[in-house]
Amino acid sequence: MPRATRPLQLPHRVPRTAGAVRTYVLVVLLGACGIAILELVREQTGTPGFFVGLGLALLPVAPLLAAFRWVGRAAPHPWAQLSFCFGWGACAAALIAILANSFATQWIAAATADPSDADQLGSVAIAPVVEESAKAAALLLVFLFRRRQFSGPSDGFVMAGFTATGFAFTENILYLGNAFDEDVENGTGVLDSVTAATFFVRGVMSPFAHPLFTVATGLGFGAAALAVRRTRRIGLPLLGLAAAMGLHALWNSSSDLGESGFYVVYGCVMVPVFGLLSWLAVWIRRRRLRAVAGELAAYADAGWLNPAEVPALASMPARSLARALARSTGGRPAGRAVALYEADAAALALLRHRARTGGPAREPDFAWRERELLRRLWLRRATAGPALSRAAVLEDLLPPWFDPLGPLDGPSAVGRVRGGLAPGPIPQGRLPRQVPAPRRSGPVPSAMTTGPP
Structure with missing residues (x-):
């Protein structure tokens, strides 16, 4: 059959029974862990303290998740994956941490004469190792199976942030609930209450503490995903995990460094590291x-996209405007x-970028994945293409020499996007020309170099 008349087809989808089973098992596991951890927290805080802690702990969650979502908006993650990360941190990691920390503290207290030494040692040496390892397990699962x-x-930055935000949410319920219970017993007023002080420290001054620690682990996994050598794929996550544990231990030890210890660690370590990671997120x-x-x-250039779409797809305001334009019509x-x-x-762009910069070893299934994404783009191009082209014009993203009133066909066409006019419908059964395969030290097989099926 001639190439120009081949029908548009989606790649064959292989049944994913194993993936469905894993998803079901994870949902059941997280649900069971969630019920268990909430009951443990309620037993320690009491029912009134639990609900007060729950309400206050919710306040910093939305801003943190929005910030990490902003970092990943250039290539958004599926909500199911982000929900898994948040659920793992709030349920599984929190349950592992509370059980392991309690066991370790009791064991150390039985082995030492002074119980205060057990609390101090558990906070500085045990808790950072247990908690950061439990949170890193979510990243490891995604790294292995997705x-x-x-x-x-x-x-890694985004997924670590969602995981740590979930963990901090559950931990804040415990701390704030216990503080409220203490205020009830002592009859403390609102202004000088332990609850207000606890919320100010954990919810206002340092809501980013746990995310800051775990982001170090996430960056290690993210760097490992780009590594070709096996030693780096193993060593970089471990290095990130060690950095997370070190920061966590330093933060927990601040209360033992004297009256000004907390402010010294906060001002000299936490704030600079937070500023560095904020700059890194923007970069x-x-x-x-x-x-x-x-x-x-x-x-x-090959005709799969309208040239006016490219600057719009590289601009977050233009993407948002394109969605709004599409919804309005x-x-x-x-x-x-x-x-x-x-x-x-x-x-698709990031897939090609990884294949071009890392070679065949990094993207062994490049051809199949490229074909899958191109077909999905082709099916939605009639709706998305005009909206993105118009958004590029309205956002002034096109160069002065670019003719927005040019012809409607051809690989250099933008179409009549001014005044509400948009390119015509895409001809069905006719595919654009081939795309050159990305090259580094050797060729990477491309679905478009051999033509679509």
């Missing part, structure tokens, strides 16, 4: 958007189609 979702440090986001723009240019289904188109385009 390696495709680990495309670089940005993914990672900008770097990803530059990669999206650079890699998608090859697909635009086609309703929520059109907005959803544009959002999926944007996510698939970003995934």
Whole structure:
């Protein structure tokens, strides 16, 4: 059959029975851990303290999740994966930590004469190791079973942040609930209450503490995803985990360094590290958007994308505007189609970027994955293409020499996007030309170099 008349087909989807079973097991496991940890916390805080702690602990959760979601918006993660990370931190990791810390503290207290030594040693030496290892388990599971979702440090940054935010949420319920119970017993007023002081320290001054520690582990896993040598794939996550444990231990020991110890560690360590990671988050986001723009240019030249879409896909304001434009004309289904188109385009760009910079060893299934993403883009292009092209014009992303009133066909066309006019429908059964395979030290097999099925 001639290539120009081949029908548009999606890649064959292989049944994923094993993946469905793993998902079911994880959901059941997290549900059981959630019920167990909530009951343990309620027993320690009492029912009134539990609900007060729950309400106060919820307050910093939304801003933290929004911040980490912002970092990953250049190539958004599936909500199911982020929900797993948050659930693991809030349920499984918290349950492991509370049981292991209690056992270790009791064992140390039985082996020493002074119980205060057990609390101090448990806080500085035991808790950081147990808690950071429990949180790192979520990243390890994603790294092993969803390696495709680990495309670089940005993914480790986001997933670590969601996991640690879930852990801090459960831990804050315990601390705030106990503080409220203490205030009830002592009849303390609101202004000088332990609950208010605890919330100020944990919810206002340092809500980023646990995420800051675990992000070090996430960056280690993200760097390992880009490594070719096995020693680096193993050593980099361990190095990140060791850094997380060290920061956690230093933070926990601040209360034992005298009256000013907390403020010294907070001002000299936590704030600078937080500033460094904030800068790193912005840099990672900008770097990803530059990669999206650079890699998608090859697909635009081949006709898979409208050239005006490329700057729009590399701009977060333009992406948001395109979704709004689609919703205004086609309703929520059109907005959803544009959002999926944007996510698939970003995934395609990063896939090609990894293959180009890392070679065949990094992306052994590049051809199949590229074909899958291109077909998904092709199916939604009639809806998403005009919206993105118009957003590029409205955001002034096109260079002055770019003619927005050019012809509607051809690989250099932008279409009539000014004044509400958009490119016409995509011809069915006719596919764009081939895309050159990305090259590094050797060729990477590309689905588009051999033509679609």
